[in-house]
Amino acid sequence: MGFLTIFPGSVWQGGDGCSFLKAFRPLLGIVVVIYLTNRPSNAKWLSKEESDWLEGELNAERKVSSKINKVTKLDMLKDSKIWKLALFYFAGYTSIYGLSFWMPTIKNFYR
Numbered sequence: 001m002g003f004l005t006i007f008p009g010s011v012w013q014g015g016d017g018c019s020f021l022k023a024f025r026p027l028l029g030i031v032v033v034i035y036l037t038n039r040p041s042n043a044k045w046l047s048k049e050e051s052d053w054l055e056g057e058l059n060a061e062r063k064v065s066s067k068i069n070k071v072t073k074l075d076m077l078k079d080s081k082i083w084k085l086a087l088f089y090f091a092g093y094t095s096i097y098g099l100s101f102w103m104p105t106i107k108n109f110y111r
Contacts, residue, residue, distance in 0.1 A: 041055055
């Protein structure tokens with residue numbers, strides 16, 4: 001039990017489990033905004049060799065992605081997979097809504 005007392009507010013002490021981490025969220029956010037950069041070439045903590053390699057990998061992924069993925073919204077809307085997904089999504093949520101709406105009636109019918 002000695003190890004668990006290090007973390008005040010832990011589940012074993014009746015807390016919500018991560019209250020000690022919640023105090024560090026703003027600090028972590030500030031560190032991430034200041035320390036991390038948008039491009040590997042701007043990162044001071046990477047060597048030139050690592051930065052060039054990462055940029056090359058990202059450019060290669062962009063080329064492959066542009067060949068596979070749709071570029072414009074109109075191309076996306078023309079894709080039949082999107083319409084199938086939308087149909088299944090609509091059918092699923094409509095059935096769940098209908099079941100939850102009529103559940104009290106069904107329950108009272110079999111009572």
